[in-house]
Amino acid sequence: MNLKRKKWISIAAALLLAAVQLCACGSAASGQNVETSSGNVNGSQQEPYRIIATIFPEYDWVMNVLGDNPAGVEVTLLLDKGVDLHSFQPSVDDIMKVTTCDMLIYAGGESDDWVGDILKEAANQNMRQLNLIEILGDQAKTEELVEGMEGHDHDHEHADHDEEYDEHVWLSLRNAEIFVRKIAEELGGLDPENAGLYQENAASYCADLKALDEEYVRAVSEAEKKTLLFGDRFPFRYLTDDYGLEYYAAFAGCSAETEASFETVAFLAQKTDELGLGTVLTIDGSDRRIAETIISATKEKNQQILTMDSMQSATGKDAEPGSDYLSVMRSNLEVLKQALQ
Numbered sequence: 001m002n003l004k005r006k007k008w009i010s011i012a013a014a015l016l017l018a019a020v021q022l023c024a025c026g027s028a029a030s031g032q033n034v035e036t037s038s039g040n041v042n043g044s045q046q047e048p049y050r051i052i053a054t055i056f057p058e059y060d061w062v063m064n065v066l067g068d069n070p071a072g073v074e075v076t077l078l079l080d081k082g083v084d085l086h087s088f089q090p091s092v093d094d095i096m097k098v099t100t101c102d103m104l105i106y107a108g109g110e111s112d113d114w115v116g117d118i119l120k121e122a123a124n125q126n127m128r129q130l131n132l133i134e135i136l137g138d139q140a141k142t143e144e145l146v147e148g149m150e151g152h153d154h155d156h157e158h159a160d161h162d163e164e165y166d167e168h169v170w171l172s173l174r175n176a177e178i179f180v181r182k183i184a185e186e187l188g189g190l191d192p193e194n195a196g197l198y199q200e201n202a203a204s205y206c207a208d209l210k211a212l213d214e215e216y217v218r219a220v221s222e223a224e225k226k227t228l229l230f231g232d233r234f235p236f237r238y239l240t241d242d243y244g245l246e247y248y249a250a251f252a253g254c255s256a257e258t259e260a261s262f263e264t265v266a267f268l269a270q271k272t273d274e275l276g277l278g279t280v281l282t283i284d285g286s287d288r289r290i291a292e293t294i295i296s297a298t299k300e301k302n303q304q305i306l307t308m309d310s311m312q313s314a315t316g317k318d319a320e321p322g323s324d325y326l327s328v329m330r331s332n333l334e335v336l337k338q339a340l341q
Contacts, residue, residue: 048074049190050101054112055079056314057170058105058132058179060325065184067201072191076101077314085167085312086111086254090118099123102190105183108133109167110254128186132169135182139175141166141237143252148267149234150251150260168253170311172238173213173329177206208326216243216333223340227275229268231260231291232282235310239332245340250290260290269297278303279339283310306335 049072053059059077066073076097079088088111090098098104098115099122106112108131119129133140142163145151169175184202188195220226220243227246228236234249248271250260260268272280272294280291280303291305309328 046072048072049103050097051075051103052098052101052105053077054104054106054115055085055170056311057176057325058107059314061176061180061183061205062105062187064205064324065180065187065198065201067197079314083313088114090114101127103128103130103186105130106132107167107169108165110164111167128190130179130182130186132175132179133165133167135179136169136175139178140169141241143254144237145252146248148248148264148271150255150257150264164254166235166237166253168235168310168312169238170325171236172242173209173216174242175238176325177209180205180209212326212329212333213242216336219333219337220245220340223337225275225277225340227277228281228336228339229272229275229277229279229294230281230283231268231288231294231305232286235283235312236308260293265290265293265297268294272298272303273300277339278341279306280304281335281339282307283312284308285313304338306338308332308335 051062051073053062053075056077056079059075062075066075078090078094078097079085085107095118098118102124104115104119104127106115106129108115119127143166170179180202184198187198191198226244227248228240230236230247230249232249233251233253233255234247235253236247237253239245240247248268250264250268251257268280271277280294282288282291282305284307286307288305295301295303295305309332311325311328
């Protein structure tokens with residue numbers, strides 16, 4: 001993380017913590033209700049439990065676990081203005097929300113380095129923190145450089161690079177099941193009165209995840225091809241590993257590069273020809289220029305460009321009824337079927 005940005009976040013969090021504590025002292029002195037870490041307040045009235053989800057998949061999982069009875073729970077999607085996860089910088093308002101919430105859910109990768117700095121100054125020391133990469137434990141994967149990718153030398157030897165966890169953990173239905181069960185457990189600890197309901201909702205949702213996972217398994221087993229090629233960043237390693245697929249791509253998932261070298265384009269065009277691929281894939285938000293350049297360098301020059309949704313950025317509309325994680329993953333399955341023909 002940029003040192004100037006890191007210092008700003010730490011200072012902002014510290015100032016906000018001081019402000020929160022001052023307000024709390026003032027409220028206590030005047031006899032007003034003071035919010036506790038669980039959302040309970042002195043007196044008969046109870047403030048809602050405040051849950052922050054940094055990205056859309058987490059938000060949607062929480063809403064499904066809560067079900068039709070979210071009374072007393074306030075859920076906020078932090079990245080809701082279409083900003084990509086990798087370039088997000090929290091505002092002062094964001095920092096305030098995070099430092100005072102009852103539960104925070106975040107991916108835990110390099111793009112979330114800012115979270116650690118904020119949590120050091122958290123006003124709510126009893127906050128429940130769900131770091132998705134930590135929840136996966138040994139199942140979490142590191143980013144890899146595959147043959148032909150920028151950062152990988154074209155003599156097929158890996159260049160030296162610092163290993164980072166692949167933070168795109170939500171793009172695996174099997175990971176999602178692990179996360180949903182953990183969310184239900186933590187919600188039950190936060191709100192014991194409704195713990196049974198949360199477990200029931202989680203079980204029902206996990207059945208839907210399993211059913212879609214089986215559709216993916218069936219689609220891949222029936223597919224003519226077993227390799228995907230991305231003229232873009234590649235955040236789908238968890239998904240391809242789940243179903244035994246191979247892949248080639250211009251960049252790793254968290255790469256900040258936007259221009260592919262001649263060698264990378266030539267390699268990917270050659271692979272497209274060699275494997276007889278009819279599709280070059282991109283991710284959401286792509287300008288498709290690299291994909292178009294790859295296609296122009298192939299023999300046939302007639303491949304389709306299709307897009308898979310990585311859910312790395314979201315808008316407020318994504319959190320509205322009718323938009324959900326399962327529907328995005330179903331759409332990705334349809335694209336996958338076409339790409340493997």
